[in-house]
Amino acid sequence: MTVIEYMLIGGAGGALIEAVAFFNRLGEWRAARLTPTGNKRKNPPSFLNFIDLPPVVAIAVTRLVLGGAAATAFGTSGQATGAFGALTVGAAAPALLQQLGQIRQIREAVTQPATQQPSTQQTPADTAASTMESPAPEAVEEGGVA
Template sequence: MTWWQFGVLGAGGGLSVELLAVFRGCAQWQAARRTSTGRRRAKPPPLRQYLDLAAHTCLAVLRAAIGATTALLFGASGQISGAYAAVALGVCAPAVLATLGAVPQVASLVAGTPAQAESSLETAGPGSGQ
């Protein structure tokens, strides 16, 4: 696979998460339109009560961008190799990035500060028994 294919598939994975959120809102709206006996209500609630289109649009763009970037980086570095992995990485990209950010070495690299482990090794010096 080429680098751009990883990006497209990752973006698709990110978008699928937001599509599921829209689906859930539509299912709740459908249930609210019916009475307990299954008949349609005389005055059903409007769809905008269950879907926030501005928020869903914003989140869809962000999830697609995060999913595409993550899948592209993992694919270009050889850490993933297939379409399924790229889509799955796009779906779980925010969780993967949050987990990576919790690793002290990665967090210190992003923050631009030396890692805790590196600084303790530097202060201990060779032959200090640590």
């Protein structure tokens, strides 16, 4: 599969999950329009009382982007193969990326200061040594520690 195919199919996976969420909101709206006996209410709530359109659109676009990006990353690295793999990764993208963010090494790599290059990463021993105070000049001359 090509990168474009992974993006499109992963985005479709994200859209699929948003479609399920939208379907659930429609069910809530339908239930609110009916009385307990199943008859239509005299003044049923409008559709826009149950669907806040701007956030719904923003979430849908975000799911499309996350789904496409995750499927592309997983597909091109060989972690997900084929259309079904891309669709699955795209659908699971928000939860999957949240779980990856909980891994300490990944979180540290993402939040690493821009001034520190990966090739000059300090070890814990280097960090501990650099945070210790240096001895006073007279203590070094005498061979002791201040």
